[in-house]
Amino acid sequence: MALTAKGRATRQRIVEGAAAHLRSDDPAGVTLDDIRAITGTSKGQIFHYFPDGKEELFLAVARYEADRVLDDQQPHLGALTSWPAWERWRDSVVARYRAQGRSCPLGALMSQVGSTPGATEVVSTLVGQWEAHIRLGIAEMQAAGLVRAGVDAGRTAAAFIAGIQGGVQLLRTTGSVGHLEAALDTLIDHLRG
Amino acid sequence: MALTAKGRATRQRIVEGAAAHLRSDDPAGVTLDDIRAITGTSKGQIFHYFPDGKEELFLAVARYEADRVLDDQQPHLGALTSWPAWERWRDSVVARYRAQGRSCPLGALMSQVGSTPGATEVVSTLVGQWEAHIRLGIAEMQAAGLVRAGVDAGRTAAAFIAGIQGGVQLLRTTGSVGHLEAALDTLIDHLRG
DNA sequence: CGTTTTCTGGACTGGATGGTCCACTGTGGT
DNA sequence: ACCACAGTGGACCATCCAGTCCAGAAAACG
Structure with missing residues (x-):
């Protein structure tokens, strides 16, 4: 075509x-x-x-929205190299979803387009990239001696993703960003040790 | 009638x-x-x-399923008073959702019945009770001197809920319980200090 | 120009599906 | 025995909506 x-x-x-x-x-x-x-x-x-x-x-819309998700977190997400940077990122995530309110473009699409191979691929790609950024940020903090070496960067990054997803989902049904903030703050506290 | x-x-x-x-x-x-x-x-x-x-x-089905969610975590969820108890609870949650696989009764219902007042009420009630159990568990661990007093029980309980929700959601789209396990393990590690 | 391809508009269809209606049956009370 | 009302079956309706089809306008291209 x-x-x-x-x-x-x-x-x-x-x-x-x-x-x-x-x-x-x-x-x-x-x-x-x-x-x-x-x-x-x-x-x-x-x-x-x-x-x-x-x-x-x-599906095209889902791809379009997926691209926005990471873009909206930049430049913070790409440079998680200090505590203030983590805080700025945290704030940008909370702000983004607070502004978005109860509507969740991707969540909405997913519940529609469901479990088709294309849909899962879009989500998997997004989650993978997102998680990779966080994992890299944790590793950099460890390299700089700001985070204990004992922390499992991969597992903690996965926990961040899960916490954010759940926080956003709860925002959708309860209308409050409380859970999202709690998840982010608790996990950052965990990194701080 | x-x-x-x-x-x-x-x-x-x-x-x-x-x-x-x-x-x-x-x-x-x-x-x-x-x-x-x-x-x-x-x-x-x-x-x-x-x-x-x-x-x-x-909605009636949603209520029915919501009742099952907490029941399936008992008796562990009601007695989070030692580290082994927390581990058993963690395992029961992972096992439950692993068995459930990609299907999520409540998530499914919610994406259908959407944002009607009745639906949000069912979810809010469930989440509230779930979170209260976890918060109580953390408080008891603190009272027993097993968890630092500095931990914010309410916020951490909220983080658990968010992590579980997100983990389950990711299980739905990726088919892996990895994120759920990562969230639970990381947060329990956080409690251990 | 002329022709081939892309772009656009909208009428139409086929099937699915939530919901209505009503006749008939079973059951419990008196 | 009777009667009122709960329970049951299924035909039927109204609507909605994804998808089809085709005819005509507008570009691209030689």
């Missing part, structure tokens, strides 16, 4: 419009007609750019 | 059948007809016992 400049623009418009709508509305009830209306396109266009229909479109 | 013994039995059969089906199958695609077929009932019965239809039924 060769896309002209116009075609690429339209495709992008569909993805971004769908992403915006999925952020604000209950994902379970989002229909192709909603997206069509919001993006000012037609059924023909949607299936022209996403021949496999809804699933392919939602 | 007065229920006779027969009525109560039928209602229960519907709830349990629906729960079993929601555990095994992709929750997004479960229909009332599926449940009807599995439980050997008719549309009339379903709407007789759950006048508000699908939502009311799914």
Whole structure:
């Protein structure tokens, strides 16, 4: 499928419009007609750019959102080399999800697109990269002598990921960032020893 | 609505059948007809016992599953008074979710019944009780001098909940209990100081 | 230009599904 | 025996929605 400049623009418009709508509305009830209306396109266009229909479109949106997740944590996430840096990162994560409120773009998509191979691949990639950044940060802190050598960097990084995911999920259902903050603070305390 | 013994039995059969089906199958695609077929009932019965239809039924299933969550962790969760007790609890949680595999009864329900007031209430109640048990366990360990007094029991309990939730969620998408184990082990290590 | 390909619009379809309705049956109380 | 009401079965309805199809506009390209 060769896309002209116009075609690429339209495709992008569909993805971004769908992403915006999925952020604000209950994902379970989002229909192709909603997206069509919001993006000012037609059924023909949607299936022209996403021949496999809804699933392919939602997957494209998921990829789009996944890219945003790590970008939003930069530059902090890429340079976890001092305690103030960790605190800034912590604050940026909390701020991001507090702003996002109850809606969770990726969580929403996942509950829709469910357990298709493509969907798990998107999440796995994201989680893997995220975790790698944290693991590297812990290792750097250890190299600098700021964190005990006895700490298992890989396992602790995994705990961070789990804590963040759970914190965000609880934010979705309770509306409070309390659990997210508790998880991050407790784990950072753990690193501090 | 007065229920006779027969009525109560039928209602229960519907709830349990629906729960079993929601555990095994992709929750997004479960229909009332599926449940009807599995439980050997008719549309009339379903709407007789759950006048508000699908939502009311799914909420009843959610309550049913929520009760199971804490029960399955007993007696360990109720007596976190020594390190071996904490380990046994940890193992029971990991075992439970490992056995459950990729399916998460409550997570499934939540992504369906979404953000209705009833649904959030079920989750909030469950989370609250769960967290209270852990908080109590930490406090008892502190009283016994096994955990530093400086640890914030409430915050750490919240971190446990977040870590478990996130670990389970990652289990759902990656199929591995690694994150769940990492979260539990890291937080228990933190308690050990 | 002319033609080939991409882009766009929207009518239409097919099937799924939540929910309604009503007739019939069983059961418990008096 | 009767009657009121709970329980049951399943036909039927209304709607929604992903996906199809095709005709026509607009680019790209020679």
